[in-house]
Amino acid sequence: PNKSYQKDEL
């Protein structure tokens, strides 16, 4: 599922 990946990168 293409869950809107949480932007955990800087």
Next chain:
Amino acid sequence: MNIFRLAGDMTHLASVLVLLLKIHTIKSCAGVSLRTQELYAIVFATRYLDIFTSFVSVYNTFMKLVFLGSSFSIVWYMRYHKAVHRTYDREQDTFRHWFLVLPCLVLALLIHEKFTFLEVLWTFSLYLEAVAILPQLVLLQRTRNIDNLTGQYIFLLGGYRGLYILNWIYRYFTEPHFVHWITWIAGLVQTLLYADFFYYYFLRFIGGRGVE
């Protein structure tokens, strides 16, 4: 978090600290492109808009504040601090960096993962960061040899995104569905732009002289 991304963030932090050290202690920004610094301030301002709406970790928020604070204070120093501004090489730092902003914005409006305000600006920040170093590299060629601190700054700034590429490879193989072509291609282009700088940097570094 993996070792590559941590190394990447630390390298990025180091680049910012080296530049702040140079500007704050010896009150000089000789060889540094104000235009690249302005682009980076825009990159962080548009990338970290979610700093108040989505909390990832203390580390994440802290680093965002550091990068936002340092990029804007470096621009302030170079523009308004008397002693520092005097060492700014205005005649040589003439790359039309505003010509980079519009194409990146148009590209972000065309190619993005989701068509939302935050996502488009976030994508714009990725494209802009990929080319933000151009004014600095052009200035570098014009001012011929530069002092070690500026050389180290550019080396660290170029290296951090290279480490992020290793991080993306690692995450691709360890996390299902971790595919982000936009981030990957922008990061690759950004790193490749440093290729000739890295070449000369290592040549000079091995030769033990300053970067020319």
